Amino acid sequence: MAELSGNYEIRRFPAASEGKDGYAEAATWIRAVAFGFHESRRTPEHVAKSLATYEADGRILTGVYQTGEVAPSSLPADVPVATFATLRKSLNIGFGRTLESQLVTAVTVRTSHRRRGLLRRMMGEDLRLAREDGIAMAALTASEGTIYGRFGFGVASFERQVNVDTTARFSVRHQPTGSVEIADPKVLLELAPEIFGRVHRLTPGSIGRQDWYRQLASGSLGREGKEDPAIKVALHYSADGTVDGYVSYKFLGWDTEPYTVEVVDLVAAGNSAYLELWQFLGAIDLVERVSWAEAPLDDPLAWALADPRCIVSSDSRDMLWLRILDAAKALEARHYPADGHLVLEVNDPLGLTAGTFAVNVQGGHAAVERLPESAEADLSLDISALSSIYLGAVCPVTLTAAGRIVENTPGSALKARQLFAVERSTHCLTHF
Ligand SMILES: CC(C)(COP(=O)(O)OP(=O)(O)OC[C@H]1O[C@@H](n2cnc3c(N)ncnc32)[C@H](O)[C@@H]1OP(=O)(O)O)[C@@H](O)C(=O)NCCC(=O)NCCS
Numbered sequence: 001m002a003e004l005s006g007n008y009e010i011r012r013f014p015a016a017s018e019g020k021d022g023y024a025e026a027a028t029w030i031r032a033v034a035f036g037f038h039e040s041r042r043t044p045e046h047v048a049k050s051l052a053t054y055e056a057d058g059r060i061l062t063g064v065y066q067t068g069e070v071a072p073s074s075l076p077a078d079v080p081v082a083t084f085a086t087l088r089k090s091l092n093i094g095f096g097r098t099l100e101s102q103l104v105t106a107v108t109v110r111t112s113h114r115r116r117g118l119l120r121r122m123m124g125e126d127l128r129l130a131r132e133d134g135i136a137m138a139a140l141t142a143s144e145g146t147i148y149g150r151f152g153f154g155v156a157s158f159e160r161q162v163n164v165d166t167t168a169r170f171s172v173r174h175q176p177t178g179s180v181e182i183a184d185p186k187v188l189l190e191l192a193p194e195i196f197g198r199v200h201r202l203t204p205g206s207i208g209r210q211d212w213y214r215q216l217a218s219g220s221l222g223r224e225g226k227e228d229p230a231i232k233v234a235l236h237y238s239a240d241g242t243v244d245g246y247v248s249y250k251f252l253g254w255d256t257e258p259y260t261v262e263v264v265d266l267v268a269a270g271n272s273a274y275l276e277l278w279q280f281l282g283a284i285d286l287v288e289r290v291s292w293a294e295a296p297l298d299d300p301l302a303w304a305l306a307d308p309r310c311i312v313s314s315d316s317r318d319m320l321w322l323r324i325l326d327a328a329k330a331l332e333a334r335h336y337p338a339d340g341h342l343v344l345e346v347n348d349p350l351g352l353t354a355g356t357f358a359v360n361v362q363g364g365h366a367a368v369e370r371l372p373e374s375a376e377a378d379l380s381l382d383i384s385a386l387s388s389i390y391l392g393a394v395c396p397v398t399l400t401a402a403g404r405i406v407e408n409t410p411g412s413a414l415k416a417r418q419l420f421a422v423e424r425s426t427h428c429l430t431h432f
Pocket of ligand 1: 037119143146
């Protein structure tokens with residue numbers, strides 16, 4: 001418990017499912033989060049289901065509470081005025097390597113208590129504690145682009161909305177090697193984590209999923225907080241009969257034109273599985289359009305389509321934001337596809353990992369040495385910029401052009417680009 005100036009205290013406690021100690025406090029906390037995101041008041045069932053998944057994830061809930069008198073007839077003191085939650089999952093940092101990361105979520109501050117430093121306090125404390133606990137990376141997804149750069153977070157992956165025309169012109173140039181079959185959505189309660197685990201190991205930028213995803217994909221717990229009977233599921237079988245992909249989807253109804261299927265979750269552990277699931281989606285009768293809000297920016301589908309213009313509209317947006325908490329540890333954790341030497345001068349607005357670091361890569365492994373502050377650096381950059389280039393999805397040459405990286409040694413931004421490249425396009429299928 002920590003005191004804050006201005007009659008507040010911070011409390012941290014684990015998420016507890018129904019019947020466990022701490023359930024009432026967690027239930028009040030979750031309602032405050034829903035309020036912060038402008039949701040309707042959650043039903044008791046929705047709260048119970050959400051907290052069961054939070055407990056499974058080992059979430060730690062943080063609340064800021066008023067300690068003095070609360071205004072008469074206003075919400076009581078046990079309702080937090082600010083919320084924040086964390087869970088630990090692995091991040092794929094390229095070439096099959098993973099790094100345990102502190103995921104930050106559920107950030108809200110009640111309107112009547114905003115701009116008093118509550119977010120800054122929760123974030124600063126949490127990141128410091130995570131670093132002290134040996135965690136080298138923090139991650140979040142942002143509702144607004146302006147909030148998190150000041151805390152050292154940088155955009156590290158992107159996604160886009162695609163609307164794919166699946167009328168007669170839709171054709172994927174691919175000879176199937178496996179097959180697709182419809183399944184009862186509930187099979188995903190068992191299968192989804194295993195299939196996702198395989199995708200996670202293959203995909204740079206992927207974050208381990210929270211328990212809720214298997215509930216979502218199987219229709220057990222929709223975004224509205226209850227069973228979603230509209231969910232349908234198709235499984236992909238590889239040539240040897242192993243299930244190596246699935247798509248969870250729903251038809252948006254006869255009032256939506258063109259008739260549309262919306263992808264709820266598409267998880268494919270391999271190139272054939274991905275293209276064959278798209279062949280399946282494109283073959284659904286009576287449907288003219290398939291939409292997917294979480295498609296990759298660099299999408300093999302666009303290159304496999306006979307007519308790439310079937311992807312009729314798209315808009316791209318930032319997805320994963322990363323924040324390196326321990327530069328030496330994070331840099332040594334990566335595998336590098338090229339050898340080389342770079343000296344990085346890293347600034348950190350929270351003072352967690354500022355310093356000048358010599359990165360010496362040989363045989364794909366980096367030895368990182370901390371140099372005296374007076375040492376000359378090839379690149380000078382903020383920790384948010386280093387976090388952005390760390391997964392290879394953001395180009396250091398572009399960040400130099402934007403003034404976010406200062407290139408003291410000509411050519412070193414290009415060198416950084418080569419060093420930080422990953423084996424395939426970064427994509428994160430986990431929102432949190
Ligand atoms: C975003 C939010 C959590 C900020 O909380 P807060 O307690 O008011 O923030 P703080 O007072 O600690 O402000 C910290 C800094 O961030 C800035 N800031 C906070 N929210 C900002 C926003 N939306 N846009 C731009 N700057 C913002 C503040 O100006 C302050 O800057 P400074 O420290 O350089 O002076 C709060 O406005 C909120 O609950 N918004 C709705 C829910 C939401 O968007 N959550 C984010 C989910 S990803």
